[in-house]
Amino acid sequence: MASPQARPGLPRIRASYRIETPLDPERAAAAMAGEQSSGTFLKLAGETDALRERHAARVESVALLATVDTPSLPGSLTGDAYHRANVTLSWPQENIGASLPNLLATVLGNLTELRELSGIRLTDVELPRDFIEAFPGPQFSIAGTRRLAGVDHGPLIGTIIKPSVGLSPEETADLVRQLIEAGIDFIKDDELIADPPYSPLAERVPAVMRVIEEHAQRTGRKPMYAFNITGDIDEMRQRHDLVRAHGGTCVMASVNWIGMSSLVALRRHAELPIHGHRNGWGLFYRHPQIGIDYRAYQALLRLAGADHLHVNGLGSKFVEADASVIDSARACLTPLLEAPGRDDRALPVFSSAQTVHQAPPTFAALKSTDLIFTCGGGIMGHPDGVAAGCRSLRAAWEATASGVTLEDHARQEPDLSVALRAYQSPFSG
Template sequence: MTSKRFEATYEIESPVGLERAAAVIAGEQSTGTFVRLASETDDLRARSAARVEEIRVTRISAHPSLPCRKTGESYERGIVRLSWPMDNIGPSLPNLMATIAGNLFELAETSAIRLIDLVLPESFARAMPGPAHGIAGTRALMGVPEGPMIGTIIKPSIGLSVEDTASLVGTLAQARVDFIKDDELQANGPGNPLEDRARAVMDVLNRDADATGKKVMYAFNITGEIDEMARQVELLERLGATCAMISLNWVGLSGIRFLRERTALPIHGHRNGWGLMSRSPDIGMSYTVQQKIWRMAGADHLHVNGLDNKFTEPDEVVMEAARAVQSELPGTKRTALPVFSSGQTVWQMGPSAAFLGNQDFLYCAGGGIMSHPGGPGAGVTSLRQSADAARAGIPVEDYAKDHPQLAEALKAFR
């Protein structure tokens, strides 16, 4: 691929064969339509048409994987890689997505289609804002120079008052947690308005920082309309907050980029809704593609699920996602911070670090902290001890013999 083109790779199934399906997609997503136009000259096609770079059949099925208007005697499935000239779109994330993930998902020539990889020229990535803080900047703001960053989530997700939330935050701050976040369901409703919540929470955290010299990072959920989010980040900055959270899928790429260019706060990206685009093997988009797009728009932290989690993803997919988030964007040194969550306890800490090959991650545990027999403080301590064991290469059960908080956690969460 030259620096003047970008590529997308798909897993496709087709009733008309992969070669025909690839040609239809290339036409639909660039210069073509259902008939050849007089204005679609050879020169225009040479300048602007998508190009089929690779076709590889992997299997043939007797039945379609998805409902499809066209039918065939058999259904070829395999890998199709396409490329487009950068001149078609320029450095634009929304128009990139319209090209690689637009009408092609609806074409009758496909009975399955999934976007699995995206390769962009360095010039494209350099033109994007990207993460402002990523791993190193987040460590600096949290005051955690090494080891995993330990975080938790306000629970119950919904129903706490402003006063209840601030009280819980005080308890968690006293437990010496590094990071706390709103649940994605806790927005700006009248039961717990964001402005009131932010003032109460930051009053607690600012006083705690004055006493300890270390400010707990709190990710306030500001997901909303553009003007609303602009007002909210300005409020957070005035209050001394150090993080803003958004629901990436519902704010959209332009919303993420707007915030990145509007605020110096780290953007904590929650991926709720990811399963809609990622869960099916027959349609949608892999998370490795999604995270790359979100990072270029400006997300600093990205959720990747967790090992042995409550959701549907297997462990190998979780770790592939975490490694992808930590990878450098093309032509830049910009990485982002992977966030492990979903049923995480002391048991998954060591394997997470081992799979990833480092401890540059945010480890969010709800019950793994709050339900520790010794209380939240012991819960946080047990997670740090588990990380210490992993860093020292000592089996967690052996390390627990001299670390009672860890021993209690291992027993409680077995």
């Protein structure tokens, strides 16, 4: 998300796109601007010059990229060639007010259905300062999460409850006991479990927190557990309060399915960090000619109140390119607005088939250890057990941050040595 800039006149919202069209791109951009502001398919009596001057969208720029022979998406107007271009539009903020769902309806909305376009992807948004300030953003961000998890430096080494489904509350608590005794910093429910009949949250929360609180009283260290409270707004408020009442320090929600308004409502109610899980993100990014770039979407999720946001991982089991993963993480760590007392960054959460092998390239690309590094099999699949899996990952990150190769560090860290042999590197061969 670009930083806000001062401009004369009324504050304006800018959105950038990559489009494909059989028309002249300038004409397609004009159609986009008309569809998403004062225009329709014919001139209306109420559409005065004064109204257009105050409320119409503007085409700020059009830059041709390439021309292809066939359309990327079906249903568009046909032509001899299809032109790809970068387009930037802007709207007066007063068209929208301080509303994230109405912002999305304006900057994307019907654009995805225009016959003039055979491709449309929102790539970035630029919001006026007072729009950003209308939202509290993340409540805990990086520093607050570190404080609650008791991790002053380095990545938070985390894992996901596996198997994802089927464990009873007591079986989950038993696994949590093993993980925290092994030295884990962060544990999360899988996105597939929230409040099912076989593991009601009202039973899972006290069972898990009893184990965590006993460990904290004995050792002075309290790992963070993100309970999946995904549901409707009232359910999420009640589930948040259940977690808080039992001493929990994090809640999780599937942000794509609860929606922006529900995330805003949860943030207004919450007294705990919100772990934003982006399952379903492939619907938005997988085809290069339609959807939303994560750089744009993560900015809105942070304004809505997410403290942590998933970004996939390098060499993962998913289709997202490594460069896209790193760009997503960098975006999460870039302030939306720099102001005294404000930190609206979100901790990027790396996940999906992560092992010790991903530590060096992740740090080399991101240049930061402000992240949550979650490994399921990368911890629980270690041949010498869960504790050895945790130690191997911590050793991998210690070596990486110190500029030492994993192979050299493994000479004095047997758990890392075993992990390097047990897990195949996705970057070799």
